[in-house]
Amino acid sequence: MATIKVAKTELEKYTPLTPQAYATMNLMGIPIEAVHDQEVEYEVLPNRPDTLSVQGYLRAFKAYFGKEPGLKKYTVKKPEKDFVVRVDSSLKNIRPYTACAIIKNLAFNDAKIKEMIDMQEKLHTTVGRNRKKLAIGIYPLEKISLPITFEARKPKDIRFIPLESEREMNGLEILQRHPTGREYASLLDGLEKYPVFVDNKGKILSLPPIINSHETGKVTYQTSEIFIECSGFDFSILKKALNILVTMFADMGGTIYQMEVVYDNKVITPDLSPEKVKLSLEHTNKLLGLNLKEKDLETLLPRMGYDYAKGTVMVPAWRVDILHEVDIIEDIAIAYGYDRLIPQIPKVATIGEESEESKLTRKLASILVGLGLLEASTYHLIKEEEAKRAKLGEEKVETENSKTEYKILRPNLLIPALRIFSENKDNEYPQKIFEIGTVFKKSKLSETGIAESEHLLIACSPSNFTDLKQILDYLSKMAGFSYALKEGTHQDLIEGRTGVISIHGKETGFIGEVHPETLQDWNIKMPVTVIEFSLRELLSKS
Amino acid sequence: MTPTRQDDVQQLLETLSPIEKKILPFLQFPVDQIVQKCGLDMTSVLRALRFLENKGALKLTATNKKIVNLGVNGLYYKKNHLPERSLLLLLEQQTPLTLDEAKKLSKLSDNEFKVSLGVLKSKALINLTNGKVVLNASKEELSKKSFEEQLLDLLPTAFEKLAPEQLFALENLKKRKDIIEIEERQDVSFQLTSIGKQIAGKEVSADLIEEVTPELIRSWTRGKKFRRYDIQAPVPRLQGGKRHFVNQATDYGKRIWLEMGFKEMTGNKVVSSFWNFDALFTAQDHPVREMHDTFFIKDVQAKLPAPEIVQRVKKSHEEGVGGSKGWQYLWNEKTAQRVLLRTHTTCLSSQTLSKLKKEDLPAKFFAIGKCFRNETVDWKHGFEFNQTEGIVIDPDANLRNLLGYLAELAKKMGFEKVRFQPSFFPYTEPSVEGMVYHEGKKEWIEIFAAGIFRPEVTIPLLGEPIPVLAWGPGFDRLMMMAYELGDMRDLYSNDIKLLRNMSFWKQ
Structure with missing residues (x-):
């Protein structure tokens, strides 16, 4: 921000x-x-x-602060001769819109030029979504001849010296070689023609949204008159951005001049006339919980830069955020002062209710804690190398562009548990842990294509099958469910010491001693025995 | 030297435990000899010495000693050959060999082979030309053991005893996997104090009672004496089972919500962009929806909910509902179908609202759980975080009520002072940031992001603009403060020592 x-x-x-x-x-x-x-x-x-x-x-x-309340008025002068920008229809799917203005009577110095460039960049990164939605060009008027044309040209027919460069380049070269060109090249990706502003003598002013020409697009302290254009895809945003810019220049002492932007029809920009929005006092009081009167609005709204009379708010032409009456109501609250709003809990009786998952988790956890187990809580993502070690193939659920080595959603809690043992070799044994958490797998049946379930994992090291079966017996007895075991296989467990756990007749997990090969893969030096099963059956019962 | 009273000596003797008594006769000897003579193992002898130190009978001094020992691979190589020797032996029979042949015939692993080539090349015993390995060593050079091999033969040994060339070889081997293990050992010696000297060498008669047994209880007669305990002596630590400290805190959070009459919402962590963003009036080009902030899931596409809801959300974005202008762009269904790891629990709120019936109002819900953002991991960032969230759906709710709930929640969390200021979120208006005063830190900290859902959110989901108060305290920051943790990674490290030592949640 x-x-x-x-x-x-x-x-x-x-x-x-x-x-x-x-x-x-x-x-x-x-x-x-x-x-x-x-x-x-x-x-x-x-x-x-x-x-x-x-x-x-x-x-x-x-x-x-009440020093200059109300809607600030700016003088906007009508277009002079040739204050015209013609927009060519060839831009249609390229960068179809521009809103333009001219400012005169400016006195630039280094600090002001920097301020201007900063402002331009900040608008680019915020409202402009990194120039995608909005690109701004500012040009010294003395270097260009009006009127101006905004059109699309083949990249090789675009030739000019870009800012911060010494030689002429064509459109493609700018995108490939110029640092700014490279940074924003993706915005023109795949286009046959690029947008350009051209002046009356045929000189190229800029290649938006990339860069200005060195010759015609560099404001210096000698500049006193400028041409501003905002180009993009959404005309209303461009107009607002232009309003933000021209009022800034006017506050610096400049005089705002309108221009004729000629599409099929003529549009005059900038237009600083306020938008009229209806406001209901009743809605205001209801939403804020206040008892304001009409005359309160007359003092509160001007403190947020609005004019107000008889139910109508005059919204400044530079405010981009007023979509709905509620946006103005918030400003009334801000003018009133959040510090003066007295908090008040309404006397509404509702019944609290814990989810089934939470209840079950609490119950299982307290049983296991009673057995001296420590609860673990691991990331939902596992590392790519861990997925490989666990031989996850097609079925793995992968995130795009993760910034860390954790890229894949865990398919079970065994993988994170093995990570815990491999990272805690220097800590005192025995290590007895459990975790209750979500695991993920692909599923055509689910709304997102990914199915989630809650699993319980118990793992102890050093330990053997008997130790863990004792825990399972105790847990099932205390938690009030019965389970059945039958011999099974699991890629990470020792054959003949692996059991498939069924609850309510459904296979939901396994118990077994981890195979030395797996332990070796994880660089674990002590024997580990595990239980992991889905809580699905325990949840559906209750 | 202050003379020691005979009473003190007597009292000291009465406190001696069996193991202390066992070593008492041999205290004039050094530690290793005591072990040999008294019949206890080293650990017990050291314990007994520590007991005696606590009682003022002697003074222990420990000096650290580094022992260089063989690692797993080291043991194997000592028994067989270092991999570079295997390669040399092969080349002695057959040179030159292509890299592939050499690798295959030597039966070395990728890593071993690579290392061997490097080592031999640096010693100029082989040449690599045109992808072939050529032996470049004389018979004499071949027969000589390398410094590394000599060192392996020598181990284990004390680090201090190593000569410069052995240190050099050690450095080389240390870079390789599991060949060398360096252990820190402690050498313990002690000096007797004056009282210690008076008891050293004594045989203590066993007429003091050691422990209470069923037999003793049955046959108890007056006048018998128990051995005195040193009640100040440290005892071995216990390890208890417990909930993960993060979950202790979230459980506490749940309790607060329940006490305030909120119903818990649960739901998936993997959700569609529709529920996470679109239904919350977050424009499709909003930066938060870009890949570098959010974890999107590869290869899947979500099904959207009932067409009426989708249409209403689309309209809300494109042209607005209930008097709003909307965002004025073309809303794309495909973008809403992108699947992601939820970035906030608010996606549960949007789903809950869409299912709510009018007769259920007013209603209060909460959620607590993990959320995700595509972020690097350091002391104050992570890609997972805990969030909690509450919503109140009440036709009569207003901004002051929202502040009321926040103040109450802050109070329940132990913060008396709270203040509010305006803020911004795409889906609430008005929006509020709530801060509480932390008495310990003497500063205001931001904990609540809150607001009233915009009509552009409520109309599509509820069918009409009913006020929905919503807020989400950031949880991790509060937890870090409560547990006095300085590093966010500790919340998820699962360091067993940390889990064992972490104190319980205070409330």
Whole structure:
């Protein structure tokens, strides 16, 4: 998640930074991450990308602290001559939309350029889903000639010097050789044509969502007028992102100019007129458990940057998170102050109830603990080498792209138990353990294609068949189930010392001495005897 | 030297246990001789000496000694040959050989063969040219035992006694599997104190009673004396059986929920994206749904629930329900069918809501269990974690009620002070983060992520926008604090020593 630093001096213009002020800032819905010597670092949650810039944060801050409440108004000038971007229909399945603006009267310095680039990157990684959904280009107006065309071209027909490079490259070369090109190449994967912005003289401005041209796409401290474009697939998001950017530049002192974006029809962007949303006072009070009056809304909503009159809320054009009335109601609660909401448990009687699984687990565990066994609790995933050692084939349930060596869902509890013994060779013997947990296997019958069941494992080392059979006898007697044993085989157990356990006539598990070969494979030096069975039958009975 | 009173000597003699009495006559000798003379084994003698030390009769000094011994493979190689010798013997008969031939004829394992080649090459006894192994050693060189072989013959021996070339050979062999085992041994010696000197060499008559037996009880007569125990003496440790400490904590969690009238939800750990994300209004391009955050399962595809529910969820995402704008994108059924390891227990809540009937309301449910995220493992991260979660479905519920439940839960967990601030989750609005004040650490810690389910969640699942209060305390962090653990891996290490020594859950 993004964190941003704002200078304390900026905040102190509006309120002294007392402990109370910090507490209030945390109640704004934009939590403080850290307080440094000169700066306050805040965290931007995904619903408030409009505060990704310091300017946006200050706007929210000033409203919340009552210094500039209400909907902030910006002057937006009509398009001048040639403030036009033509969008070619060839972009249809490539990158069909753009929203654009021009800003004049900017005074850049190194700090402001950095701020601008930071903001651009933060929007890219958050709202933009790493440029997939939204890519932003900012260009010095003095280097380009209007109007501009947005079109799709074959990669080899795209030639320009990309930023941070010294030579001209074509579209393919940029994707293969340029560091930024390589990083984002997957976004243009498999396309025959790539999107480009081209100016009136035919110069390529950029290859979105990858990179700008070195010649026409680099803002310097000499720049005072810029062209901004946001390109992507969802026009409404692009418009919001553009609004976030242009208001930031306006707060830096710039003047916003609209542009004509020409698809089949003309669209004028940016459009900062607020959206009108109906709000019900009754819904508000019901959801928050408050007894607010109409006039309360008139003071609370402006503190979150809205205007409000007679049941209608004017929502700022840079807010991306207002999908429903509840989003505004939350802001009312934030303006009211979460610290002022008095917690109240309703007098609703319900009956608590423990699940059958929990009851059974508790019962079995207390019986086994009484026998001096230690309960283990292992990962649900096992290592690939362990799966190999256990000779798991096709039937193994595998995860995609695990970041650790644990990749496969355990098919039994024996594998983790053997891991425990192999990792505890230096600890005192005897070691007697049990585990109750979920195991996984493929199954066409289940909703997900994977069937889960609860198993019980008991393993003791050193021990022999008799020791474990004693435990099984005791357990079945105490837990009130009967079992039958018949001779069987198991790849990890000694033949002739392996029993198949049936409960209620269904084969559910096994008991036996682990074969020395298996012990050797696991580098275990003491004899181990195990019981493992599914709890299915014990659960279905109750 | 302070003179020792005769009373003290007498009292000391009365406390002596049988094994102490046995070694008493031989205390002028060193430890190994005591073992030979008194008829006890080393362990018992050491125990007796420790008892005497506790009683102030002597002072033990232990010096550590490293013994170099043969490992499993070492034993085998000593009896037969080191693998490089086997290879040399083969090459002596037949050279050159291709790598494959040499490997086959030498009957060495992959690993042994690789090591042998390396060793012989570094000693310039063979050459490798064009994939062939060529012997490059004279008769004399062949007949000579290598330093490694000489060392094997010598073992076991004390580490200190090794000469430089033997140390060199040791370093080489240590790199190889199970050839060498280095054991730490303790050499024990002792010095008698003044009182010790007075009792040393004494034969103690056996007229003190050692233990109470059925025979003794029957024949008890007054006036007999028992041997005194040293009640301060340490005793062997007991190992008890117990629940895993993590499960002790989760059981405690369950108890709290049950006391508050919640019903337990259980369900699968492997679920469809539909229940884990889509039904919770998490847009299909949300970063949490990417592979690097979530464990997806290979080769399977989930069946979706009844078409009405699927249609309602689709509509909720695409164009919104109940006055919402929705996320405005094309919702993809295939994406919802992807199978994953649940990332939160909230997937149980979404399933529970979809099955709920109106006459069941109001209702309260909880879940507690493992959840998963695709994460590397270090002291503060892991790919499994415990989560618990509660939901209240009540047509009259509101935000203040949510805070009420959170405050009550915090109180039950032992936290008196709690505070709330706004937060964000894709499926709740309003959203709350709850913090409690930890008196021990003197700091506020975040424990609750909470909120009221959005109408985009409740309308598709319940059919109407009934408020559902939902919250999930992060459990592992509380457990780490309660057990004073600094490393998250300890929760899942199953180190038997840790399991044995871990104290019980406090509440």
